[in-house]
Amino acid sequence: MDRRNFMATAAAAAATWAVTRTAKLNAEVQQTTGRFKLKYAPTVNAFSAHAGDDPLDNIKFAADQGFSAVFDNGLMGRPKDQQEKIGKLVADLGMTLGPFVMYAEWRRPTLVTADPDAKAALLKAVEQAVDLSKRTSAKWALLVPGPYHQALEWDYQTANLISNLRSAAEVAARSGLVIVIEPLNPHDHPGQFLQRIPQAYHICKAVDSPAVKIVDDLYHQQITEGNLIGNIDKAWDQIASFHVGDNPGRMEPGTGEINYRNIFRHLHRKGYQGVICMEHGNSKGTGKPAEQALVAAYRAADDF
Structure with a gap:
């Protein structure tokens, strides 16, 4: 040549x-x-290495990565003007704000009793959550009922919790707020009354209100009972939201034993439109490479 x-x-x-x-x-x-197929929701500080400490900048960065939802467990504790800014930005970006923690008792039995002071405290929390919902358009408020009572028969405790949730539902329903109750595994949270999805399903069916549903934390339920997809299907009409984290370790999908790609495919096929809160740590630690790996983990799990 x-x-x-x-x-x-x-x-x-x-x-x-x-x-x-x-x-x-x-x-x-x-x-x-591109946007993910499902509404995976990072926390509002998940990308601080890229976006800094401002939750608004974190939300913008999350949207740029293709996320269509975010969540903030501590939203109720933020100043009202910051709550409003978060709500406005989420709406402007076409995103969804996941459940925030409204009520969580860790030390003593409260909602499993007939104590009127416990009910009053719950109803006050619901009123505050309703006000927050109006400022932010957040639709779901998370509730952890608290420890079981060692000196009270289990069925009485179930009945008391149902009664308290019915009262809470009456307040929440007026504004369209949905209270989501979360079962927790007994290894990380020993002594908690609400532990299993069938138990939560029984309670929600008894409350019989669109204002009380389940947040299914798949990390907790893998530890407590497994059969994740089976319980999703059986409790489907009462599930309003999901939390995820792999097990063991409670890190991002792909770091443990849970086949999140199959679970996400299953939710997608069922037409799930709600939020999937990324309530877990980062196996890579902190910094930009760790945050990039987090996004990559969800890209891999969303590849179905």
Whole structure:
């Protein structure tokens, strides 16, 4: 081959390589920046290495990564003006705000008793949550009923909790707020009354209100009972939200034994439109590479 033909052939090959590489890079960018199939919700400080400490900047960064939801367990504790800014930004970006913690008792039995002071405290928390919902358009308020009573028969405790939740539902329903009750595993949270999805389902069916549903934390339920997809299907009409974290370790999907890709595929096929809160740690630690790995983990789990 003479020099002129060689140069022409090399130039053509280089051009073809450049076009192919550009197309590949464009495909990769599209794959990594498009919206996820489901509403996975990072916390409002999940990307502090990239976006700083401002929750608003974190929310913007999350949206840029393709997330269509965020959540903040501590939303009720934020100043009202910050709550309003978070709610407005989430709405402007077309995102959804996941459940915030409204009531969580860890030390003593409260809602499993007939104590009028406990009911009054619950109703006060619901009123505050309703006000917060109006400021932010957050639709779900999380409730942990608290420890069981060692000197009271289990059925009485169930009946008391149902009664208290019915009272709470009456307040919440006026504004469209949904209280989501969360079963917790007995290893991380020993002594808690609400532990299993069938138990939560029984309680929600008895309350019989659209204002009281379940948040199914798949990390907790893998430890407590397993059969994750089976319980999702059986309790489907009472589930309003999900929390996720792999087990063991409570880290991002792909770090443990739970097949989250199959679970997410199952939820997608069922037409699930709610939020999936990323309530877990980061196995890579902190910093930009760790945050990038977090996004990549959800891209992998969302690849179905």
